[in-house]
Amino acid sequence: MSKIIWITGAGSGIGKALALAYNTHDNTIILSGRKRHALEEVAQNLTNAYVLPLDVSDEQAIANAVTEVSETFGHLDILINNAGVSQRSLASETTNEVGRQLMEVNFFGSVHLTKAALPLFMHKKAGSIVAMSSAAGKFGFPLRSYYAASKHALHGWYETLSLELKDTDIHVMVVCPGRIKTDISKNALLGDGAAHAQMDLGQEKGVSVEKCVKAIQRGIRTRKSEIYIGGGEVLMIYFKRYAPWLFRFIAKRVSAK
Numbered sequence: 001m002s003k004i005i006w007i008t009g010a011g012s013g014i015g016k017a018l019a020l021a022y023n024t025h026d027n028t029i030i031l032s033g034r035k036r037h038a039l040e041e042v043a044q045n046l047t048n049a050y051v052l053p054l055d056v057s058d059e060q061a062i063a064n065a066v067t068e069v070s071e072t073f074g075h076l077d078i079l080i081n082n083a084g085v086s087q088r089s090l091a092s093e094t095t096n097e098v099g100r101q102l103m104e105v106n107f108f109g110s111v112h113l114t115k116a117a118l119p120l121f122m123h124k125k126a127g128s129i130v131a132m133s134s135a136a137g138k139f140g141f142p143l144r145s146y147y148a149a150s151k152h153a154l155h156g157w158y159e160t161l162s163l164e165l166k167d168t169d170i171h172v173m174v175v176c177p178g179r180i181k182t183d184i185s186k187n188a189l190l191g192d193g194a195a196h197a198q199m200d201l202g203q204e205k206g207v208s209v210e211k212c213v214k215a216i217q218r219g220i221r222t223r224k225s226e227i228y229i230g231g232g233e234v235l236m237i238y239f240k241r242y243a244p245w246l247f248r249f250i251a252k253r254v255s256a257k
């Protein structure tokens with residue numbers, strides 16, 4: 001069945017891989033992100049793509065983008081709030097401005113877009129809304145204070161939303177990847193807002209985007225509310241929940257890069 005699928009952060013990494021994985025003759029993929037050229041490159045590999053540049057930290061831009069999607073397509077089947085920025089700086093060395101920037105993109109960007117796009121699901125009272133959290137949305141980790149906070153916040157908001165939508169068929173899922181091999185560590189912000197610009201060893205050894213995307217597609221198909229994706233690092237989510245002392249023991253010793 002043909003679907004209208006909107007993916008943010010679609011010009012690279014997990015978002016790009018999601019766009020390619022959902023590419024069929026029937027589906028239309030709306031590609032958003034700040035860099036138009038990156039979105040256009042992805043679009044060249046898709047059958048039906050709609051390039052819609054968007055900075056999710058800009059509320060007016062979100063309102064305009066949702067109006068454009070509404071006028072062009074009338075409804076949405078899947079919204080994947082994948083856009084995000086990571087952090088590689090000590091809490092004490094991160095400016096408030098950078099902290100706010102991380103919250104604006106990772107938390108407010110996701111929830112503002114979901115809220116604005118919700119009416120596009122209400123015609124059918126069906127569809128899937130996906131929020132990209134992180135393993136760092138389930139536990140704190142060195143050099144990721146604001147990143148972890150922004151991802152933790154998503155859980156509270158989206159769980160509430162899913163409960164408020166209980167009388168509809170709108171499915172809400174929060175995704176918690178561990179380490180996936182993308183450029184996220186290169187694009188991560190240092191305390192002064194500069195790019196970290198380094199591929200972390202942990203990232204380099206991460207799970208492939210293809211494996212990550214398969215798990216996300218399975219989660220959407222089977223209407224999971226929360227999924228964990230990655231290698232051994234995902235165990236930390238369970239340690240934190242069932243053996244917090246073990247979580248702290250390991251987290252103090254594992255390399256944050």
Ligand SMILES: NC(=O)c1ccc[n+]([C@@H]2O[C@H](COP(=O)([O-])OP(=O)(O)OC[C@H]3O[C@@H](n4cnc5c(N)ncnc54)[C@H](OP(=O)(O)O)[C@@H]3O)[C@@H](O)[C@H]2O)c1
Nearest residue numbers: 009012013014033034035055056083084134179180182184
């Ligand atoms: N890779 C991992 O290990 C991992 C682990 C846990 C969670 N995640 C989450 O997965 C998501 C995708 O990350 P990735 O690994 O694929 O890294 P990535 O390649 O750096 O992708 C991040 C994407 O977000 C977009 N973006 C950043 N700021 C934006 C803004 N203000 N407005 C719109 N788009 C924006 C970027 O595009 P533009 O620069 O063109 O805007 C980029 O395409 C993120 O939410 C990340 O937190 C990743």
